[in-house]
Amino acid sequence: MTHAAGPDPVSGRPPARERRPGDGWVECACGQRHWGLHGAAGLLLVRRDADGNPVAVVLQHRATWSHHGGTWGLPGGAREPHETAAQAAVREAGEEAGIAPEDVVVRWSSVLEHPDWSYTTVVADEAQPVEPHVADPESLEVRWVPVDDVAGLPLLPAFATAWPTLRARL
Numbered sequence: 113m114t115h116a117a118g119p120d121p122v123s124g125r126p127p128a129r130e131r132r133p134g135d136g137w138v139e140c141a142c143g144q145r146h147w148g149l150h151g152a153a154g155l156l157l158v159r160r161d162a163d164g165n166p167v168a169v170v171l172q173h174r175a176t177w178s179h180h181g182g183t184w185g186l187p188g189g190a191r192e193p194h195e196t197a198a199q200a201a202v203r204e205a206g207e208e209a210g211i212a213p214e215d216v217v218v219r220w221s222s223v224l225e226h227p228d229w230s231y232t233t234v235v236a237d238e239a240q241p242v243e244p245h246v247a248d249p250e251s252l253e254v255r256w257v258p259v260d261d262v263a264g265l266p267l268l269p270a271f272a273t274a275w276p277t278l279r280a281r282l
């Protein structure tokens with residue numbers, strides 16, 4: 113079951129950009145409401161040292177008016193109808209964090225399946241050094257966070273749950 117997206121139901125603030133076909137809330141059988149009529153995807157961009165060990169990831173500090181505002185999560189958003197999760201994650205990371213598609217190499221993804229919705233974490237490495245920056249009103253800040261510091265931040269609840277497993281696979 114879905115209904116159309118209007119103003120943000122938490123804040124009453126209008127959407128930050130033009131509405132797209134994938135935009136909208138899903139009333140999921142899990143009892144929660146999720147953003148993205150075709151599911152959602154986020155980019156977990158990893159910086160590695162010379163030995164290939166993960167040292168930092170790009171996180172987005174979410175605008176206070178947004179869903180779970182003020183928490184940290186991944187740049188990402190709703191998938192468009194004919195878009196793969198990887199395409200959606202890379203596109204959203206470009207729009208929200210100024211990360212150029214050619215600067216990342218997608219490695220693998222992890223799908224969280226709900227009865228009526230899914231969220232795909234798309235894990236990528238830098239193809240060349242990336243300096244993310246706030247590129248739209250959905251972010252207070254976007255920056256590299258050392259992997260050891262991630263768990264100490266106030267994380268988006270779903271990302272907090274997923275992080276230990278994701279980190280172990282990086």
Ligand SMILES: [Zn+2]
Nearest residue numbers: 140142144226
């Ligand atoms: Zn659900």
